[in-house]
């Protein structure tokens with residue numbers, strides 16, 4: 001259920017709002033009375049999401065852009081700001097998760113993952129931060145992943161981008177707190193979205209995107225520093241992190257599909 005009274009922000013910009021977690025977050029925040037700026041490449045999908053948001057009584061501004069292009073991100077954020085006013089909350093969510101195998105190490109694909117998952121988030125942060133610092137108010141959320149806690153075979157590039165985002169946000173969190181700006185790193189396990197629909201392997205504790213969005217919005221409202229979920233996967237990954245390299249390699253090698 002929507003929790004309109006408890007949500008502390010009036011305006012949010014969400015990257016990757018055209019599907020999956022980003023779309024679900026747009027609807028969840030709208031239900032909590034927050035106006036949303038929707039960023040992604042597919043304009044038709046953004047228009048659909050905007051219509052859903054408006055049905056819930058919140059305002060939506062679409063700002064189509066490719067997050068791997070710094071200028072486009074800046075212009076998209078400016079557009080959201082012009083229409084909705086100062087941005088209280090940024091959710092840097094846009095991401096791609098294609099596997100890159102070591103035996104077919106496609107450097108172009110590796111570069112794309114870094115551009116979208118890491119630089120895309122950095123460009124969005126760069127576009128909102130000066131105003132947040134001026135206002136001494138704001139909240140930056142990055143959607144990392146539980147996959148970012150170790151290098152999984154076949155998706156180590158994805159894991160590395162998510163680790164980079166997590167570490168970047170950790171330092172920013174400490175630096176920005178005295179300026180009234182909160183930073184939350186969200187690390188989901190498996191969420192049912194177009195990204196995971198391609199996976200052929202079993203995904204334990206797979207969660208629907210609307211459930212994930214509700215949990216993420218609650219974590220934002222509580223100004224959590226980090227939010228790793230679902231707890232069962234978070235616990236599993238925490239245990240994986242404790243394993244020494246030889247034990248990790250032995251355990252993870254059989255998972256050919258990862």
Ligand SMILES: NC(=O)c1ccc[n+]([C@@H]2O[C@H](COP(=O)([O-])OP(=O)(O)OC[C@H]3O[C@@H](n4cnc5c(N)ncnc54)[C@H](OP(=O)(O)O)[C@@H]3O)[C@@H](O)[C@H]2O)c1
Nearest residue numbers: 016018019020021040041042066067094095190191193195
């Ligand atoms: N699903 C999971 O199990 C899971 C788990 C952990 C973390 N995550 C993270 O959650 C985030 C959302 O993923 P999802 O599962 O919701 O996948 P999704 O449904 O495929 O959504 C990805 C979103 O990112 C946008 N995007 C991709 N490349 C872009 C680009 N170059 N410029 C602008 N937008 C771009 C897509 O929009 P356009 O194609 O319209 O541009 C789309 O809105 C990602 O960062 C992902 O790594 C997902």
